[in-house]
Amino acid sequence: SLAAHIGDYQFDNLLLNAAGVRCSTTDELNKTLDSMAGGCVTKSATPEERAGNESPRMKALPLGSINSMGLPNHGIDYYLKFAEENQGKNGKQVILSIAGLSIDQNIEMLKKVQESSFSGLTELNLSCPNVKGKSxxxxxxxxxxxxxxxxxxxxxxxxxxxxxPYFDFNQFNGIAEVLNDFPITYINVINSIGNGLVVDPETESVVIKPKGGFGGLGGDYVKPTALANVRALRQRLNPEISIIGTGGIKSGMDVFEHVLCGANLVQIGTAFGYEGTPIFERISKELKDIMDKKGYRTLDDFRGKLKTI
Ligand code: DHB
Structure with a gap:
């Protein structure tokens, strides 16, 4: 079984899309809810619709991706309506992602969520690297x-x-100390590694237009950083706080590694962008084959059990 849960929320399959990837329209979201994924995450919303940054703003690379989308989205009302209407469709969860450009915008959107009929998980995104002038x-x-x-x-x-993503043990300790003071249901690590720079030596140019070419890295580039964040935060957070592992997943083995580090669920960004919804079936099968070979029946059999030497 690939079943997992976050608090009281049950998922038949631990695989979800990562926020931002193929989740901007109701059509894309419904495709994921009709796939083998355990649920879907909506594109991070702002209070009003946004067009995002200038194009080209995403580039596929042999080892991953770089993007500086700049939060193009249809606005909180669009995604909140979808979440209210579709939570529980096909037995699956809709996770509502919000990313205000200020504390006030986040509070304004969270108040709408609080007053709505939506009873699923809300994901507050504190890590968008691509809005000009916002850290x-x-x-x-x-x-x-x-x-x-x-x-x-x-x-x-x-x-x-x-x-x-965090990179220093002082950061792991510092963020955990803050998070442990609040009744947070889960954390999701990692967002893209922000402000990487990909250079095309042929054209002697950057490969995306916004921000002079600087953008968030995903894919193979980020997997060890993602695993480190899942592991380091699992070792530091209250056990009541679940962890979604995101970063560098393109195979069943990558999921296996995230779960070994302590992930309850996982999300797929760059590779889902390349393959679309069939990726959930492919990776589910790969993970089941690995578990069969190792004699594991459930994710609990190996979650968090990474060995040190
Ligand atoms: C965008 C990128 C992110 O990594 C994020 O968390 C939110 C938005 C974007 O560029 O659209």
Whole structure:
């Protein structure tokens, strides 16, 4: 079985799309809900519709991807309506992602969610690297504490946080100390590695237009960083906080590694962008084959059991 849960929320399959990838329209979201995925995540919403950055703003690469989309999305009302109407479709969860450009925007959207009929998981994205002039909140621990303090004064529904990758043990310790003070349902690590720069030596140019070519990295480039964040935060967070592992997943073995590090569920971004919904069936089969060979019947049999030497 590939079943998993986050708090009281059951998923028949631990695989989901990562926010941002093939999840901007109701058509794309319905395709994922009709696939073997355990649920879907909506494109991070802002209070109003946004066109995003100039194109080209995403480039596929042999080892992954770079993007600077700039939060193109249809606005919170569009995604909240979809979430209200489709949570539970095919027995699956809709996770509603929100990414305000300020604390006030996040509070404004979370109030709408609180007052709505949506009873699923909300994912507060504190890690978008691609909005010009805005830094990633997840790197400012005092700002993270401020937004969570304001949020939990009124927000009584289950909340997850999408976080940026951390690279230093002081950062792992610092963010865990903040998060452990709040009733967070889950964290999702990692968002893209922000502000990478891909160079095309042939044209002697950058490969995406916004921000002079700087953009978020995904795919093979980020897997070890993702595994480190899943593992380091599992070792530091209250056991009540679940972890979604995201970063570099393109095979069943990659999922196996994320779960060994402690992931409850996983999300697929870059590779889902390349393959579309058939990826959920392919990776499910690959993971089941690995579990069969190793004699594991459930994810619990090996979750978090990474060995050190
Ligand atoms: C975008 C990218 C992100 O990594 C994110 O978390 C939110 C938005 C974007 O560029 O659209």
């Amino acid at each position: 990633q909140v997840g790197y400012d621990f005092d700002a993270v504490r401020d937004v969570l303090t304001s949020t939990f004064k009124f927000f009584k529904k289950p909340l997850g946080l999408k976080l940026p």
